[in-house]
């Protein structure tokens with residue numbers, strides 16, 4: 726018998742009894758598990774399991790994330806949505822009053838993403854390059870949350886550009902940083918520290934949470950920043 730409890734008001738749940746890394750969102754489209762994720766029923770609702778080894782967002786939660794800024798009704802711009810795995814759980818979290826603009830520049834993955842969005846009315850696929858935020862200004866409004874997971878050398882710049890163009894004041898930016906994509910020759914911790922120092926020494930954002938994702942995602946860190 727499952728007994729779920731919400732973690733840190735994140736709208737993500739875990740079992741009270743099990744001491745493991747199983748996390749769930751309450752499905753807003755019961756009966757549909759397009760990623761073959763495990764489903765459990767609890768108090769009349771259906772809950773989908775999100776895997777910390779497959780999602781940096783879930784890995785950050787497994788590492789104790791205290792806040793994400795993603796709320797029921799939030800509008801989210803998700804950069805690097807890939808096939809839509811993590812984005813589909815964010816879609817559960819924001820609920821039917823919220824919206825997820827799920828962007829990726831690789832046609833091979835956006836093909837799958839389109840199918841996910843067909844099942845979820847609160848998600849739209851965008852085949853775009855996050856390096857050019859001006860190209861999607863007719864589609865994407867100002868949002869409450871910018872979520873980025875692109876594993877590119879210029880991750881930080883790309884994040885700042887998109888937050889500059891789309892993030893509301895007091896909105897949250899979530900950055901999954903892959904150190905090896907920035908520079909394979911340098912120690913990941915050195916790169917994490919550099920990015921943290923950057924945020925600490927500028928005026929536009931304040932870091933509200935930071936997690937290193939080892940052992941779920943090697944050489945990755947997760948930043949949550951709030952726009953001033």
Ligand SMILES: C[S@@+](CC[C@H](N)C(=O)[O-])C[C@H]1O[C@@H](n2cnc3c(N)ncnc32)[C@H](O)[C@@H]1O
Pocket residue numbers: 779780781804805806807808809810811812828829830831834853854855856874875876877
């Ligand atoms: C690590 S995967 C994302 C996994 C996904 N966030 C999840 O948890 O389900 C990184 C994705 O970023 C995309 N990407 C990389 N650079 C990009 C860019 N400049 N614009 C849009 N997408 C980009 C890649 O095509 C790839 O699908």
